[in-house]
Amino acid sequence: MTVEPLGRRERKNAQTRQALADAALRLFLERSYEQVSVKEIADAVDISVPTVFKHVPDGKEALIFDGGVERRESLLAAVRERPAGMSVMSALREFMSNRGPFLTDPTPEIRRRTELIMNTPDLRDHSRKLWIRCETPLAEAIATELGRDADDLTARAVARYVLEIPQFLSDEADPRAALDAVFDLLEHGLHGTS
Structure with missing residues (x-):
């Protein structure tokens, strides 16, 4: 193409x-x-x-967001173009770990921008809206990868839970550790976490 x-x-x-x-x-x-x-x-x-x-x-x-196009496309690429043998959840964990508050060593510019967004209610709410706009395409991509119908409840639930993570965890003292804890829960359930 x-x-x-x-x-x-x-x-x-x-x-x-x-x-x-x-x-x-x-x-x-x-x-x-x-x-x-x-x-x-x-x-x-x-x-x-x-x-x-x-x-x-x-x-x-x-004004400081791209309308969500890059976010949606890179999120879908993380699922569709993941390495052979990598699970959908591992691909989503890796994707999220490279975003805003979950970066372990962000540049000063990224740190300042992330802090601005996380500390400004209007910007934080808009960021969440951009994540939620990805829900249907992400659910469809997950369903396709799992060999299920496009409206599969499990795929929709995973998409919803994953897309709420940035808002849900951004106030944590250690957002990266919290991200890993939530993905451990999503991947293994309550019985698979300590």
Whole structure:
């Protein structure tokens, strides 16, 4: 399958969207999310407020996120393209362990961005919405990998539980240890945990 290059308009829109994300993140980190208006972000990119909402219709909280496309695609790839012999749950554990609060040695930039999201209720809620939007495609991918129907209850439950992990565990003192504990529970049940 050949991927067509983006046209001029699509490239320009992507550049504007990236400029908005960069400006919003910089301003949020400098002054806090609550202290920055959409107008200030628009001014930083030299566009109008209506143009901001043309590019980011989900509102101010969506400005530093990619709309969930990368999240969904990489999550599905983790399941579909996992190494031979690796279980679906192991692939999901590995995927989650490389995200935000579960990284063991994040760069300073990733640490600051993650802390901003986790410490800002509106950003945290928006992040959760982006995770939950992945539920149906993830459940279908899990069901396919398990050889079950697309609406299989077990696949849907696993998808729901896994996608709630970032919100559920982000306040833990050691999010990575908590992630491993939850995945141990999901993989082995109560009898398989200490």
